[in-house]
Amino acid sequence: MWLIIALFFIALMGGWLSTHWLLFLCLGLSFYLAWHLYNAYRLLQWFSHPKKITLPEAVGIWGEIFDHCYHWQQRNRKRKRKLSTMLKRVRRFTAAMPDASVILSAEQEIEWFNKASRKLLGFRSPQDLGQPIVNLIRYPNFRHYLNHYQQQDSVKLVSPINPNMMLRINIVPYAGHRYLLSARDVTQLHRLEQVRRDFVANVSHELRTPLTVIAGFLEAMTDSDDESLKNWQRPLFLMNQQVLRMRSIVEDLLLLSRLESENYQIVTEPVLLAELLEEIYHDAEALDQENKHVFILKLDPELALEGNAEELRSAFSNLVFNAVRYTPEGGEITLHCYQDERGAHVAVSDTGEGIAAEHIPRLTERFYRVDVGRSRNQGGTGLGLAIVKHVLNRHGAQLHIESVVGKGSLFRCDFPLHAICKSI
Missing domain, CATH: 3.30.450.20 (PAS domain)
Incomplete structure (x- = not known):
């Protein structure tokens, strides 16, 4: 402001001495405008080449502008040095x-x-x-x-x-x-996993023959008319039950080993879900003669998937038979298959005791049981949901589980849209 006042005063004095007021005012204004343009040009040159040209100096408002630019430049340099240091640390970290x-x-x-x-x-x-x-x-x-x-x-x-x-x-x-x-x-982990799979498959395969032999002798002894074996009927019956349970575990382990094998190729075909679930429903009815559950079927008669029929039968059978085992007498079991904008879905729900939330993430682990004693009494092997998970993974599907203690559970298999057959 003082510069403006001084310039205006000089123009007035020149106009008063020469009596050309307008000329001196125009000269003063032109000088003031030229001074601004000169400093603006200096600032533009510095912005264009900040590394080659030193920040100019000036008085008045341009001095304030240059001063602010100088402090901004210093802050920017500090920020760049800090970012450069951090970038070097990140690069060293990622390189290591x-x-x-x-x-x-x-x-x-x-x-x-x-x-x-x-x-x-x-x-x-x-x-x-x-x-x-x-x-x-x-x-x-x-x-x-x-x-x-x-x-x-x-x-x-x-x-x-x-x-x-x-x-x-x-x-x-x-x-x-x-x-x-x-x-x-993950080479080492992959090798250890392969060793585990091979060990389980080999041991399961080796157990098959002796269990078959034992089961045959027990069956022969149970059906024998020999009087000396009459007192052994109860022990023979219990031994036969345990042998059957062991054979069921061995068969499930062999199936899991095949599903996990990288060389086990999936052979797909169009599978009509309604037909498959009706067959499983009839098998479940035969299993459920004592508890008399109420079965509800909600099946889309035209829904078909591109998949392996035997693997899908194994997965859905495990879900349905689990519902039969763990639903109290007279309870409801619903089989539902349908499709929507996300894909195809097969849901098995029941009105059983339900499962606490902390157990749900681990249900698909091998041999994991919520209630060990009750599961064994019901004839479960602890491998059913693990088989379901592997079958669904091979078909690009996912298992969704919902459960409320005291109200029941829902097990839903979600298949992608591309797995649906357009016609069969």
Whole structure:
């Protein structure tokens, strides 16, 4: 303001001395405007080349502007140094990680990867930067996971550069439309899991023959007319029951081993759900002659799935027979199959005792029982829901469980839309 007043006073004095008021006022205004344009030009030059040109100095309001720009520049430099330090730490951290980390763009192109990606995935820098990820990891199951990662937690596949290395890959969206892909070496865990599966399968297979022999002798002794065996009828009956239970466990373990085997290929065909569930319903009725449950069937007669009939029969039978075992006498059991905009659904509900919420996440574990004594008395093996889970996984479906203690339970199998057969 003082500069403006001084310039105005000088213009007045010049106009008073020369009697050309308007001329001197125009000259003063022109000088003031030129001074502003000059400082604006200096500021523009500095903004264009902040590293080459030193921040100019001036008096008045432009001095204030340059001063604020200087402090802003210092704060920005401190922020950049801080961000640079943090970025270096993040890079050192990700470089030291044993897991491969890859940043993908919205178009699923590689933007950055760490050192572990070279070892696990065979990526090279800078050749692979900007490449679509599917050009470097060429597996159909990976491509499917990339398009359906919201419905699938992870995918396990062989390393692209080492056939003896097994990787588990996860994809997490972040920062809008970018993705973080992480790959972990699970070779040792995969081998241990394979050893466990082979051990269970071999032991179950070896137990089959002696159990069959024992069952045959027990049956012969039970049906014998020998007077000396009459006092042994009760022990023989109990032994026969336990042998049958052991054979049931062995058969379930062998089925689980087949379902878990990577070499066990699924053979699909159109399966009419209403027909399959009606057959299971008749089997359940034969099993349920004592408790006299009320069965309610709500079946879509035209709904069909592309799947393996025997595997689906095993899964649905386990759900229905569980409902029969754990529903009190006179209770209701509902079999319902239907489709909606999300896919096809097969639901088995009952009015049994229900299951507490803390047990539900573990129900599909092998041999897990809510009530061990009661489950054994009912003839359960503890493997039924594990079989259901594996069958559904092989069909791209999921098991949904709802239960309220004292009111009953609902077990629903949710199949994707693409599993529905258009016609049969």
